[in-house]
Amino acid sequence: MSIVIVDEFELFLKKHYTSKYTIKSYLSDAKEFVEKGYSFDKEGIRQFIFDLLDTEKSASTINRKLASLSVFFEFLKSRGVVDKNYVKLTEKPKNDKYLPAFLEVDEIVGLLENIKNLRDRALLELIYSSALRASEVLGLNVEDIDFDKLKIRVRRKGAKEMYIPISKRASDYLKAYINGRQEGPVFLNRYGKRLSDRSLRKIVKKYALKTIAKDISPHTLRHSRATHLLNSGMDLRLLQKFLGHNTIKATQIYTHLNLKQLAKVYDNSHPLSKDE
Known part of the structure; x- marks a missing residue:
């Protein structure tokens, strides 16, 4: 299912965007999210952010990727895969101060x-x-x-x-x-x-x-x-x-x-x- 969703997202991007760079960037970030098995919900978005922070990605880089995922989640919403755009509902990192989840x-x-x-x-x-x-x-x-x-x-x-x-x-x-x-x-x-x-x-x-x-x-x-x-x-x-x-x-x-x-x-x- 995930591979099919990404393929459909690529067709969606080519239909709605003219910039090859934008299409490539949005598709690459969506593939990264899907291939690493993050869940299509708020917790999945948070884990995605935590993992990027751990590899010392800057807040600006992470927020750029989240902008791509927001487009992806709007697409998923239009297909009935998710009921909400969880990217919009998730707190974004500011000044690289974003607390990672941990277990007691x-x-x-x-x-x-x-x-x-x-x-x-x-x-x-x-x-x-x-x-x-x-x-x-x-x-x-x-x-x-x-x-x-x-x-x-x-x-x-x-x-x-x-x-x-x-x-x-x-x-x-x-x-x-x-x-x-x-x-x-x-x-x-x-x-x-x-x-x-x-x-x-x-x-x-x-x-x-x-x-x-x-x-x-x-x-x-x-x-x-x-x-x-x-x-x-x-x-x-x-x-x-x-x-x-x-x-x-x-x-x-x-x-x-x-x-x-x-x-x-x-x-x-x-x-x-x-x-x-």
């Missing part, structure tokens, strides 16, 4: 502890423990894992490689899942090929809806880990290095999140916050 620690525990499939448990344990981007965990090869030193080699933007730590628990699940394999992609689909981005998103969404009744993306696990580390006292510069952010500005978004959460906890615990 007990929600993470509930999510992970209810995954019985070994591959999926190893996959989500690793994403959370090492705060990995989807591309980083999917690009991981068996040769990149050092079980003895509890670290993995990840490939980041700009062809950069770095070693980051993994938890003992994630390591144990990884070792059990790999089961002696010496090389090749770590996470495989049922055909023995490297797991795709779309499949990863479906896996995360499936377990989250089933266990904690939330529609999340792989990046939500990354955001959650970053938030939990900051709340535990990790230095911001160290967190920047751990997350692989090129600038401290991208990491500072978690300080805003941290302060917001602190204010919420304070308000809820204040003796005057409860009715007599």
Whole structure:
């Protein structure tokens, strides 16, 4: 269905727009949204924004993409695929200050502890423990894992490689899942090929809806880990290095999140916050 929708959207654009650049830009952004498996609702739009922010896209770039998606959602609305243009109903990032969604620690525990499939448990344990981007965990090869030193080699933007730590628990699940394999992609689909981005998103969404009744993306696990580390006292510069952010500005978004959460906890615990 998704492929057909994009093809129909291309015909729609060619009928209503004359600029080849506009058509190419709108179509490219719509394809990106569809191919990565975001849901056609407000939560899907929010996850799209979070993921772009995590790759350090500017607010202006994100808002340009959202303008494309607004046209796409108007098209979807005209076809009866959605009942509203959810792009228009979603808060847009301003000055790059847009707080990412995250899960509480007990929600993470509930999510992970209810995954019985070994591959999926190893996959989500690793994403959370090492705060990995989807591309980083999917690009991981068996040769990149050092079980003895509890670290993995990840490939980041700009062809950069770095070693980051993994938890003992994630390591144990990884070792059990790999089961002696010496090389090749770590996470495989049922055909023995490297797991795709779309499949990863479906896996995360499936377990989250089933266990904690939330529609999340792989990046939500990354955001959650970053938030939990900051709340535990990790230095911001160290967190920047751990997350692989090129600038401290991208990491500072978690300080805003941290302060917001602190204010919420304070308000809820204040003796005057409860009715007599």
